[in-house]
Amino acid sequence: MQLTYLGHSCFLLETSHARIVIDPFITGNPSCPLALEQLSCDYILLSHGHEDHTADAFALAQRCQATIVANYEIAEYFSAKGAKTHGLNPGGGHTFPFGRVKLTLAHHTSSMEAGANPRYMGVACGIIISADQKNLYHAGDTALFLDMQLIGKAGLDVAMLPIGDNFTMGPDDALLALEFLKAKVTVPMHFNTWPVIAQDGDAFARRAATGGHAVRVMKPGDTLAV
Numbered sequence: 099m100q101l102t103y104l105g106h107s108c109f110l111l112e113t114s115h116a117r118i119v120i121d122p123f124i125t126g127n128p129s130c131p132l133a134l135e136q137l138s139c140d141y142i143l144l145s146h147g148h149e150d151h152t153a154d155a156f157a158l159a160q161r162c163q164a165t166i167v168a169n170y171e172i173a174e175y176f177s178a179k180g181a182k183t184h185g186l187n188p189g190g191g192h193t194f195p196f197g198r199v200k201l202t203l204a205h206h207t208s209s210m211e212a213g214a215n216p217r218y219m220g221v222a223c224g225i226i227i228s229a230d231q232k233n234l235y236h237a238g239d240t241a242l243f244l245d246m247q248l249i250g251k252a253g254l255d256v257a258m259l260p261i262g263d264n265f266t267m268g269p270d271d272a273l274l275a276l277e278f279l280k281a282k283v284t285v286p287m288h289f290n291t292w293p294v295i296a297q298d299g300d301a302f303a304r305r306a307a308t309g310g311h312a313v314r315v316m317k318p319g320d321t322l323a324v
């Protein structure tokens with residue numbers, strides 16, 4: 099399968115049976131190489147409610163008749179608007195025609211319609227996708243947590259891990275996460291979109307290499323064969 103980075107925490111995963119977009123943030127994402135109209139998919143996976151992870155979920159779901167998979171609150175929110183959805187919660191998974199999606203813990207917040215009265219959107223999650231005999235983990239926006247060791251027990255082919263700091267773990271904590279997850283390759287995300295999360299991805303990859311961990315720094319638009 100093919101994993102294409104669309105900037106920030108947004109990825110397109112093309113398995114043998116489905117096109118899956120994770121955390122669609124196309125509109126308003128200064129690092130996304132595509133226009134929304136250029137993207138099509140069958141499933142949309144959301145880690146949590148924040149705008150930089152869900153901005154285009156509804157428009158994409160409507161145009162493509164794609165199914166939104168997210169925590170229960172987010173699934174209900176989009177279902178009420180008329181989208182096809184499937185709700186999960188951490189620890190729970192479901193087998194779809196293309197493979198299995200399981201939500202994991204993440205330490206972060208989750209809301210929509212930010213402002214004085216943001217709407218609570220359940221807990222923030224990570225996502226494990228098992229398809230075409232591979233396991234991928236998208237950590238969402240999270241702090242470092244020791245239970246990542248349990249997530250690593252799935253046997254991860256690819257981990258997508260935030261390194262931006264400020265809103266999520268930064269590079270120092272992400273280096274510890276590599277030890278816990280033991281993925282064959284890790285792709286850093288959620289950095290350099292804005293100055294407040296500026297990080298040196300190549301420096302992170304070099305530090306990871308000294309610990310024996312493979313890190314692939316993808317530029318927006320890059321594709322990784324998994």
Ligand code: NI
Nearest residue numbers: 146148206239
């Ligand atoms: Ni967030």
Ligand code: MN
Nearest residue numbers: 148150239265
């Ligand atoms: Mn975020």
